[in-house]
Amino acid sequence: MLHTHLTLRQLRAFCFVAQEQSMTRAAEKLFLTTSALSMLIRSLEEELGLRLFERTTRRVMLTDAGSELLPTALRTLDQLDSTVRLLQATHLKQGEVLKIATSPLLAASLMPTVISQFRLEFPGVRVELLDVPVADVAEAVRSGQADIGVCTSGQENRDLKSEVIFQDALCVACPEGHALAAMDSVEWSDLVEFPLILLKPGTGLRNLLEKPMQRWAGQLRLEYEVANIHTALGLIGAGLGVSVLPAYSLARADVQGIAARPLTNPQVIREVVTLYAPSKPLPSSAEAFLNRFKKFAAQTPMRT
Known part of the structure; x- marks a missing residue:
């Protein structure tokens, strides 16, 4: 039996490059640097032992092998997303409250759209948004005022767990x-x-x-x-x-x-991260919200 170790990040990167026919545009939509995206594609090609793209100065084209892989990769990602949404909708409690601390800038820019999309998927969850100075986001999580914090990286918060939501190219x-x-x-x-x-x-x-x-x-x-x-x-x-x-x-x-x-x-790249306390399990609603946020970030191009 042939064993491969493909990752979801590799498949998602492959699909974005195939659809955009451009490493630069795909990297922007995935909030990655072009070098990081190139490494993902290269590792996928090495894992499969196949070239998936032909690269020219103007665009990136699928090889025959890449064209065969694309429908399966898209279907796999879509099925996984559907399964995750179904599981979350089944297990999230009606009337659950999710408390999020974030900076005023994020609260006024990305959060309204993300919360709106999240509420459409999970109408039974009520979101409380606490907009505080970025330096106070971590303290809101420590004190229990918020279940999670969403802010830019760079703060010293070693007592909290942190996870990158997306990378923003300035x-x-x-x-x-x-x-x-x-x-x-x-x-x-x-x-x-x-x-x-x-x-x-x-x-x-x-x-x-x-x-x-x-x-x-x-x-x-x-x-x-x-x-x-x-x-x-x-x-x-x-x-x-x-x-x-x-x-x-x-x-x-x-x-x-x-x-x-x-x-x-x-x-210049800046990371937007989520913070949460390691001493207590992350609520299911928080995991669902962060998944929605990551998906929104991946699908939202930079405004030009």
Whole structure:
């Protein structure tokens, strides 16, 4: 008997690349770097001993073997998703309350859509959302105010368990009609021509940017340093500069007139994670919610 050790991550990556015919677009939808996605595809091909894709400079095409695998892979993932939803719907208690602590930015951008989709699948579960400063998310979980926390990584929370929900590639945010909005992607070198709006030093987002900024020290025109992303978006909308922000920050309903373009050379990745206490089992409703969140993130492209 032939034994293979295929993983769901490999199959999901294969299906996204096959459907998008582009490693870059598939990586964006999966919230992975292109190198991480390439490793998944390469490991799948090595496991099978077959080439699944022909790569050209313009797109990625399925080989004959890949074309044979695709229908089965799609069917397998769909059947598994259906089975998981059925199990969760059967075992979740009517009237169960799921308490989630998250940052104001996530609460205003991604959470409304994710909660809405979750409630459609599990109408018997009531969701309580606690929006607190990102530094307080972990404490809300420790104190029992929340069953889970959803926030960006980078905080020291070794007493809590953490799991990556998705990876967010930071983007350049600029006014619609701006010169950068006409580009497919923006490199750091392109930013030196424009006034820059960044979060203040010491914030998690600014800490991520310090290393790539060092290469352009003295050339970047830092015009405004602000305490939160909401302020940065307001300044961008008024035409006062451009910024480097999480792509999901533009998913807020009140964000208008701002375009986002991928930032490259180098790309900067930030993880959004869930936190929960290891001392007690994760509620079934929390597991179902996190599965829904991951699926939403995988299916949602960056706003452009």
